[in-house]
Amino acid sequence: MDGSVPQQRMSLRHVSVAQLTSLVERSHARLCAVLVLLSLVCFLPGFTTLQPMDRDEPRYAQASKQMLETGDFVDIRFQDEARHKKPVGIYWLQSASVALGEALGVPEARTTIALYRIPSLLGAIASVLLTYWAALAFFGRRGAFLTAALMATCVILMVEARLAKTDAMLTACSVAVMGGLARAYLSRGAGVLPRRALLIFWTGFTLGILIKGPLVLMFAGLAAAVLSYKEHSARWLLTLRPWLGLLFTLAIVLPWFVAIAIKSGGEFFAASVGKDMLGKMGTAQKYHWAPPGFYLLSFFATFWPGAILAAIAVPFAWIHRREEPVAFALAWIVPSWIVFEAVPTKLPHYTMPLFPAVAIITVMAIARHFVGPHRPAAKPAALLIPFIPLGLAIGLSIVAWSFDGLPPFRALPALIISSLLALWAWWLFVKNRMVPTLWAGFLSSAFLAIGVFGFAQLDLRSLKISDRLAEVAHNVPCGNPQVATLGYREPSLVFLTGTNLDMLDSGAEASRFLRQGGCRVVFVDKRFEGEFRAENERLRQKPVLSTRVQGFNINSGRQVDIAAYATGF
Template structure:
């Protein structure tokens, strides 16, 4: 049985002309970027527990004028370098202190990365060395041009429309900014590497690599340059032209540019904070995260196999085929090919180095593999651009397509069953029932079920060229009709009550009254009240804390707590006044000194 493709239509041939193709491409990138990164970006509140830490540190920079040392809740915050805070602070000063401003740097980084991925694939997205050789023949450019346009369109869609990228591009933390800076830097390197006959163009791309690598270091520290060096080093070692390329890159000049951008802030922050900063940032947040388990973020060695499978689904199913088709073991063959044909090899090094690096690291988080998603998208896009333009799809892609169909059907079932996995968060115990009543589950399940049915029909009717499009449409529908509305539902249960209590606290706070939180930490209260919050983690410590506050002439405290935490602290109803209840939280006032039980 052969699974063939139709001949290119006249309409597609028309799209290949420069003006229609670029017009269509701009519309395409705008559409996928809008849905993935911009649509409803600021419609839900900041999500505890990490996002408000970044948002408030940036707000305090604008309030204090100290753009060197980040602070949160009156204490230094040395977790991350300042670029994400600076960009948020600039956004605050431009569009105001709100959720849009917090998330805008992440969204823009994702859009820039998607656009750069499109450009790189359009220029160098040859699915094979043979395709590049065909492109060099004056009378035979048509097929390879079509393949590169297809690779660019498909690759941009995969870069934007995957779970990992969508989540972190809509979150005001440093992960997407790191992925954007590092990813664009690596693609800039390749654009320079692939054009040895154009030294001026090559020099500009290498300059962009140095600048963006420096910005990556200002986003998340040494990892911003360590990973690119490992990726490029492994790639050059494989192709065997390392010394030539390093001379082209003008390492001395590039290194000075890199240092001039990346180093000054580190010097200033160390001057301002001394050994405390060195121990916290370089010691704890870098060295210890790699060598030890930090904040209980441990996982088995195979954790990232599942993280990539789920985070890049459904495209991840095609990654093994996309890597295997390159035949990396044929090193001599690849060393004889022009540089412009090496994109698949380069992104393979990119993916494997990042995957291996964080697999070795002891502390494990799903977000750590976010920077490999662009490489995965390029690999799968190269695979599909080849499959679409060949007489019949390969047996390996056919088998993967069958697995893909089963996977989509399983996703449909998982969506319907998902409420049974919810309910662990004490702030929204009734989430499973609310999700069931929202009507979102049938929409989400239908998105994947219809996609699975269509994919099965296409396989049976020998239309394998459209399998990638079915995945795209299924994912697109799932995001639009299920995921985005679900964000609002969860926000209404988990974060909206805290925003409501924040507004009440600002209205109800009396002179010299202290704002406190008992039994847990929700940093969003600090951001929304724009006030310092005293966190009392252990209910058993409440009485001693209240005594200390009374000795400091504090007349009363406003406290946010769960009811069961008040009982754990042995507080009786007559010892406090209930000010407001929102969701699972209570806002109470305790007059000092505390009344005896």
């Protein structure tokens, strides 16, 4: 009798879990609500406290801020420099987000980086929900849910959800387009697509062009070309109603493209196509070169925790490549991946819009019991699952100790839990329990987000150089100081201190800047301080050394020691 009670309780527990799962899976709305909750857990920690991340994020945010300052929503500028690299979509979204924040009374809204990040957060959540929608063309609800959850918890989307850039929103647009294209291909015998699918497809296509120009066209165009070659016909594309869709697209995007062409005298197209896009294809931009194979290697970090399962699923994709769902997913991934590997300029997030297709193939292979410990070298390879959180826990502790003198105490509990969950995921994999392996990975990723973004970055104060300098400028005992910087030129400092920040080139310039009178602050990197002091002595002026800010500049890869000098009080 005593032995039956625990057994009965265990049975009831299992039944309740099964009932809960069944209850959630009864409607798309409930599954989407769970996906949104999972996304928020992964995306929100550190969203408001992470400093503006040089160099791209503050460039986007500053350009959006200048649109609000000038009222010019056609031209895109960073200080006095034209920023003719990407179309205007993300700047409009960021400006609208900040304007709404101002209207709601957010203090210092225009220098609150979190407001500029809201479009990226919404884009990341939309990427997850649209991945669910796209995957419904391949699976039932459970398979689509697991596919979307792999996107919600992957490292690169967690990063991009917190950065005021184009990439999270571009991914959402790309998944919308590819989900519509999948329906056109997989149901091409039906002859007609639902209006909702057409609306999602063309809205994603149009917004994608306004966000990042031709990339959405590349993803869809290459996939369509490969599939049309396979079918010996492109007639299936007619179900997308291309002429009506193109008219819709032109009606939305053409006014701004005409306006910027007139305003810039054609310089926008010369810069965005000739210098930015073709420059990346021809010769790599400084600091961003990497050899072919870079994305294959970085994939094991960017798509964690699903990366190793996806790698095990590769033979499945090859074996079943002639099946229509697999063929479509491969057409989504392979041609664009080859282009990215061939282009000299490489950044880890470039391949992110292809990851929903990777997740689809992975879940497909798991559903058919292809992925598991029975695959060659799968058990040792699965050790990569705990390697990422363990590596981050150790690496961040070393970095925090080296730069700030203390380990990240607040982050360690979450990082340890993440590592233990990842080890559990490996153990479940060894036991051939694939769906629980996925869930353990999802939970591990959520705790990783809490540990790294929620707490660890708070303790890495030595990396927050621009924040500390801006704080110095705002706290000088005189109102509205003129600010200049010598030797430290990160865009985040422009964003945080003001559009009129002077970028100086010599100690003599810094000394003459202070001599102009009024309330002034100049930041002088130690490399230029001797020249600066010598010029001050020659001019017989004695600026006040307000403070020194020391830290590590990630972009230059060196220690910095910056003195803040002030006059006028």
